[in-house]
Amino acid sequence: MSKTRDGNHYVVDTKTLSTGLSSLGALAAKSTSSDSLFQQYDVVVIGAGYCGLVAARDLSITGKKVLLIEGRDRIGGRTFTYDFLQHKVELGGTWIHWGQPNLWSEISRYGLEQSLAESKVFSEPCEVSINFNDSDNSRPVLRDVQTMKSTMQRLIAAYFDVDGQGGRTIFPLPYAKMSNISAVRKYDNLSVGARLQQLVGFTQQEMTLLTANLTAFGSVPPAEQSFLTTLHYYALAGYDYDRLMSMIGRYKLAAGQSDLAARILGEYTGHAIFGKRVEAVNNHGGVVQVALASGDNITARQLICTVPVNCLSDIKFTPPLPPQFTKVKHPNFGGKIILHLDKRIPSWWGLVASPTPVDSLLTDKYSKRNGTFVVGFPPGCNPASNFRVVQDPETFLDHVQRLGVPPSWEARPTDLIWHDWNTDEFSKGQWASWGTGQFGSLKSLMEGANVSKEITLASADWADGWTGFIDGAIAQGRKSALRALSRLDSYKL
Amino acid sequence: MSKTRDGNHYVVDTKTLSTGLSSLGALAAKSTSSDSLFQQYDVVVIGAGYCGLVAARDLSITGKKVLLIEGRDRIGGRTFTYDFLQHKVELGGTWIHWGQPNLWSEISRYGLEQSLAESKVFSEPCEVSINFNDSDNSRPVLRDVQTMKSTMQRLIAAYFDVDGQGGRTIFPLPYAKMSNISAVRKYDNLSVGARLQQLVGFTQQEMTLLTANLTAFGSVPPAEQSFLTTLHYYALAGYDYDRLMSMIGRYKLAAGQSDLAARILGEYTGHAIFGKRVEAVNNHGGVVQVALASGDNITARQLICTVPVNCLSDIKFTPPLPPQFTKVKHPNFGGKIILHLDKRIPSWWGLVASPTPVDSLLTDKYSKRNGTFVVGFPPGCNPASNFRVVQDPETFLDHVQRLGVPPSWEARPTDLIWHDWNTDEFSKGQWASWGTGQFGSLKSLMEGANVSKEITLASADWADGWTGFIDGAIAQGRKSALRALSRLDSYKL
Numbered sequence: 005m006s007k008t009r010d011g012n013h014y015v016v017d018t019k020t021l022s023t024g025l026s027s028l029g030a031l032a033a034k035s036t037s038s039d040s041l042f043q044q045y046d047v048v049v050i051g052a053g054y055c056g057l058v059a060a061r062d063l064s065i066t067g068k069k070v071l072l073i074e075g076r077d078r079i080g081g082r083t084f085t086y087d088f089l090q091h092k093v094e095l096g097g098t099w100i101h102w103g104q105p106n107l108w109s110e111i112s113r114y115g116l117e118q119s120l121a122e123s124k125v126f127s128e129p130c131e132v133s134i135n136f137n138d139s140d141n142s143r144p145v146l147r148d149v150q151t152m153k154s155t156m157q158r159l160i161a162a163y164f165d166v167d168g169q170g171g172r173t174i175f176p177l178p179y180a181k182m183s184n185i186s187a188v189r190k191y192d193n194l195s196v197g198a199r200l201q202q203l204v205g206f207t208q209q210e211m212t213l214l215t216a217n218l219t220a221f222g223s224v225p226p227a228e229q230s231f232l233t234t235l236h237y238y239a240l241a242g243y244d245y246d247r248l249m250s251m252i253g254r255y256k257l258a259a260g261q262s263d264l265a266a267r268i269l270g271e272y273t274g275h276a277i278f279g280k281r282v283e284a285v286n287n288h289g290g291v292v293q294v295a296l297a298s299g300d301n302i303t304a305r306q307l308i309c310t311v312p313v314n315c316l317s318d319i320k321f322t323p324p325l326p327p328q329f330t331k332v333k334h335p336n337f338g339g340k341i342i343l344h345l346d347k348r349i350p351s352w353w354g355l356v357a358s359p360t361p362v363d364s365l366l367t368d369k370y371s372k373r374n375g376t377f378v379v380g381f382p383p384g385c386n387p388a389s390n391f392r393v394v395q396d397p398e399t400f401l402d403h404v405q406r407l408g409v410p411p412s413w414e415a416r417p418t419d420l421i422w423h424d425w426n427t428d429e430f431s432k433g434q435w436a437s438w439g440t441g442q443f444g445s446l447k448s449l450m451e452g453a454n455v456s457k458e459i460t461l462a463s464a465d466w467a468d469g470w471t472g473f474i475d476g477a478i479a480q481g482r483k484s485a486l487r488a489l490s491r492l493d494s495y496k497l
Numbered sequence: 498m499s500k501t502r503d504g505n506h507y508v509v510d511t512k513t514l515s516t517g518l519s520s521l522g523a524l525a526a527k528s529t530s531s532d533s534l535f536q537q538y539d540v541v542v543i544g545a546g547y548c549g550l551v552a553a554r555d556l557s558i559t560g561k562k563v564l565l566i567e568g569r570d571r572i573g574g575r576t577f578t579y580d581f582l583q584h585k586v587e588l589g590g591t592w593i594h595w596g597q598p599n600l601w602s603e604i605s606r607y608g609l610e611q612s613l614a615e616s617k618v619f620s621e622p623c624e625v626s627i628n629f630n631d632s633d634n635s636r637p638v639l640r641d642v643q644t645m646k647s648t649m650q651r652l653i654a655a656y657f658d659v660d661g662q663g664g665r666t667i668f669p670l671p672y673a674k675m676s677n678i679s680a681v682r683k684y685d686n687l688s689v690g691a692r693l694q695q696l697v698g699f700t701q702q703e704m705t706l707l708t709a710n711l712t713a714f715g716s717v718p719p720a721e722q723s724f725l726t727t728l729h730y731y732a733l734a735g736y737d738y739d740r741l742m743s744m745i746g747r748y749k750l751a752a753g754q755s756d757l758a759a760r761i762l763g764e765y766t767g768h769a770i771f772g773k774r775v776e777a778v779n780n781h782g783g784v785v786q787v788a789l790a791s792g793d794n795i796t797a798r799q800l801i802c803t804v805p806v807n808c809l810s811d812i813k814f815t816p817p818l819p820p821q822f823t824k825v826k827h828p829n830f831g832g833k834i835i836l837h838l839d840k841r842i843p844s845w846w847g848l849v850a851s852p853t854p855v856d857s858l859l860t861d862k863y864s865k866r867n868g869t870f871v872v873g874f875p876p877g878c879n880p881a882s883n884f885r886v887v888q889d890p891e892t893f894l895d896h897v898q899r900l901g902v903p904p905s906w907e908a909r910p911t912d913l914i915w916h917d918w919n920t921d922e923f924s925k926g927q928w929a930s931w932g933t934g935q936f937g938s939l940k941s942l943m944e945g946a947n948v949s950k951e952i953t954l955a956s957a958d959w960a961d962g963w964t965g966f967i968d969g970a971i972a973q974g975r976k977s978a979l980r981a982l983s984r985l986d987s988y989k990l
């Protein structure tokens with residue numbers, strides 16, 4: 005299996021850190037030989053995440069001459085899968101559900117409807133621990149699950165009920181989230197933290213529990229996280245908290261995200277360049293010139309750019325992009341870690357109140373080594389001081405174990421696996437989870453993405469529906485391909 | 498607007514019946530001139546319902562030579578839209594939801610996410626009437642909605658709880674409904690009626706209420722309807738009754754089903770023949786000959802047949818189809834009517850206990866004439882004595898009004914609109930809603946549909962996921978196109 009330069013694996017026993025993990029996503033990433041490249045393409049697609057892969061596939065199927073350019077040495081963008089102990093370790097986007105329509109129609113396309121795996125935490129009765137972290141000696145304590153569940157249902161219902169109708173008036177059509185734009189504007193400046201402060205009649209511990217839960221919606225601190233972002237996920241799940249957890253934390257692809265990405269690439273018949281960064285895009289009108297950092301130049305009649313919004317300002321567009329695409333950054337600078345513990349622990353959800361190096365821990369799966377894979381989410385903060393476990397994994401693990409893992413289990417970490425999406429030059433953050441005051445401005449991204457006759461911007465970051473999710477990436481990839489096609493052929497939709 | 502020969506409109510005032518309604522579905526159905534037809538095609542697709550339209554579009558986009566053959570004079574199969582009083586009257590399949598992934602990805606493709614209309618009954622607080630129909634003078638009585646709702650929740654939960662887990666063990670993956678095949682086999686012979694008889698502790702009136710509700714899942718009498726069919730819909734809706742009603746009875750396409758079908762056809766670049774019936778399909782190995790009733794013969798390297806399962810035995814296949822495709826018929830022989838009442842009545846759901854000409858009535862929308870469109874469902878029975886309102890619409894309307902419409906509203910029907918799907922030679926029934934003892938045998942349809950190297954059968958009737966629904970039709974259309982493509986080009990998925 006080929007290695008990507010992405011991802012880290014720290015082995016506790018030997019105190020060794022390996023950077024760069026083997027992944028099908030790297031194996032699948034084969035560049036076309038430079039002799040074979042054309043001078044001009046019908047369409048150049050920048051970025052081989054799900055959005056770019058789907059756009060490139062859909063275009064090449066029609067017989068268009070397509071070139072896919074990816075700065076990384078692998079496909080999958082903010083998703084990739086590492087094989088460790090015969091387990092598919094997902095370093096980025098992980099969970100899927102048939103209620104995510106664009107994603108599920110791809111799963112249906114490849115006949116993978118039965119090829120799902122389930123994370124233990126949301127597929128079996130689980131233990132819940134909470135560490136209120138209110139003293140130096142505070143430790144995680146196991147709580148009665150039924151009490152926790154009914155408490156959470158009550159808390160969540162109160163939290164979302166800003167309109168006396170459980171929040172239902174704000175996103176009447178969750179796949180057209182700006183359809184009640186006046187409500188969006190009204191709540192746009194409400195942060196998760198400010199909304200929490202409006203709630204009365206709950207204990208401090210209940211509030212801590214709710215706060216820790218809400219960070220699962222996007223690793224953005226409560227003061228920065230948009231209330232609307234959390235409500236929109238809730239609306240997509242039909243205003244049902246259990247269903248939401250089941251949609252965003254239960255089902256995985258048994259063969260991994262990189263397998264699905266490779267299947268999409270497998271249908272692609274165009275050319276590809278991996279490992280080269282796009283430096284500039286010059287639109288000469290009718291023809292677009294793409295300049296690579298390597299000095300190569302390619303031209304195309306249509307360009308689809310699927311670069312994440314946080315990286316768009318790294319490419320010099322002439323004429324410049326509309327300002328909203330280079331000024332706005334989403335604030336999801338949290339992290340994701342995969343721990344391997346040396347024991348089989350129960351199905352479990354561990355919550356830790358801030359300040360903490362990890363605020364949510366989930367039992368994913370048992371390993372062949374009689375251990376347990378646990379997924380954890382380090383909370384986000386500002387990019388200047390974000391997730392930097394790489395500098396001292398031992399101290400990080402000590403903190404995680406002490407604060408997060410119930411001591412009675414006597415489970416010790418043997419391995420720590422992660423990728424730092426925040427320092428990654430091609431993502432500069434995790435999945436887009438928009439902040440306070442930003443939700444309404446998404447409208448200008450959604451409306452401005454067809455920047456010219458020749459150039460289409462496409463990204464899950466501002467997708468309608470499941471914004472920031474794989475579903476949104478696929479929706480945007482399809483739409484951008486159709487737009488490019490319609491421009492090339494005066495094709496009418 | 499062009500007329501199809503399908504559909505009936507009876508006007509009470511003038512006692513006139515018009516057969517054949519104007520529809521965009523007919524306007525869009527343009528045959529290629531016979532001079533332009535090829536001798537041989539890459540693919541022939543039989544049937545221009547959603548399944549065939551999607552298959553034909555997906556294939557023609559790749560540049561293949563495709564011929565679409567449809568016996569009707571319109572597109573849309575078991576869906577079509579009639580414009581009356583500026584209202585989009587849906588004669589067949591109507592409601593859609595973003596939780597139906599294959600359908601929703603088409604809606605996303607055409608940018609229709611915001612272009613939805615809502616039926617009043619499930620989008621506003623509604624009145625509920627019930628007629629227990631236990632004496633000659635029994636009339637519909639309005640009930641307290643909140644009491645009804647909580648009663649229904651309790652009844653539905655008891656009805657589905659065959660396994661002590663609310664029915665959740667039987668379809669762990671609702672898009673792979675045979676994944677727990679032993680459970681499917683165990684309950685396959687349980688009818689809705691037999692399951693109802695197992696319930697204890699409910700009043701006769703409560704049982705009547707539940708029975709009338711369950712017929713909304715497919716107009717099949719309780720003794721014939723499969724318990725598993727009802728449970729599978731419930732599983733698809735996440736085991737939430739309100740959500741299920743919202744998924745199957747609330748949202749519609751504002752421009753109508755025929756508009757979506759026409760958009761799919763609008764992308765199709767191949768040839769088409771409308772109004773000619775396929776009589777025989779002869780597979781000579783490597784080339785398939787399609788014989789039309791008109792005497793024309795066409796050959797193709799691949800054939801996709803999207804004819805409904807109830808009509809498959811009307812085409813003579815040589816070699817013959819596997820027996821499951823010609824012996825099995827689904828038992829949904831109910832009907833659908835659209836009433837226009839002369840008054841604006843409240844948002845309302847009316848239930849009538851059997852025997853009745855209509856067991857469920859729903860307020861759809863107010864009309865420009867200050868009236869109300871109401872959708873009604875005549876219950877199914879055996880095909881020999883099925884829905885035949887055409888023979889005496891006056892008597893039918895008298896019964897419906899007396900048994901169904903609360904007398905205090907003093908609302909009179911002015912118009913009755915319907916299509917008889919049971920006598921329709923190209924459907925011979927409504928949407929597939931499988932009967933007692935048939936659910937498990939669906940497996941042999943699902944597994945046998947790739948009948949030879951050259952021939953693929955595709956239909957919502959045995960689709961996984963939303964069997965019988967538009968979502969299932971689209972899923973099957975896509976998959977069949979990919980299969981034909983893979984056979985033509987040794988294309989690897």
